[in-house]
Amino acid sequence: MTERAEIRLAMAFAKAVYDRRRELGLSQAEAAERAGLTQAKISRVEGADAVPTLPLLRRLARALNASLNIALDDDHEEVKFVAHPAA
Template sequence: MNHARWKLAREKALAEGYVEPPEVAAERAEIRLAMAFAKAVYDRRTELGLSQAEVAERSGLTQAKVSRIEGAGSVPTLPLLRRLALAMNASLNIALDADREEVTFIAHPAA
């Protein structure tokens, strides 16, 4: 089943009164957060015209770690978030809600 069909089936089940178990909801929220962060890192990196290797060098990470982050394969720690934000000359904003995760890098003004 593709993602669109799965999402429609899930929405239909929820509309019919299906209650998702808390552990499933928590796992879904963690996945959404990893995906939102992955997209924000990728978008900022490409906006700057940097390769994964260049971001890795700037942040003191390996290229493989940057790749895992962009592939939503890991949720970084707070110190790592700071290192990535500094490496990409931006502030990192994260908004978390019950059903929404928003992650954005805000570019620092040119000096």
């Protein structure tokens, strides 16, 4: 993966986290509490300043009540949270 592709992927992930958090009406602090993270960590994720690990991806998906879908191709990256159906 080229550096440019890595930056696009980081930005796509950051936007997906931000969009889903806002969709739920959560502050960064509330999302962080749900995920067992700090508000600063959520801020770094949303600022594309943190490289997410697989455990972090899982924690964020759970905290945001969604599945996380990541599609990687040669010239396209897509990151999307899909809300779980209401119970």
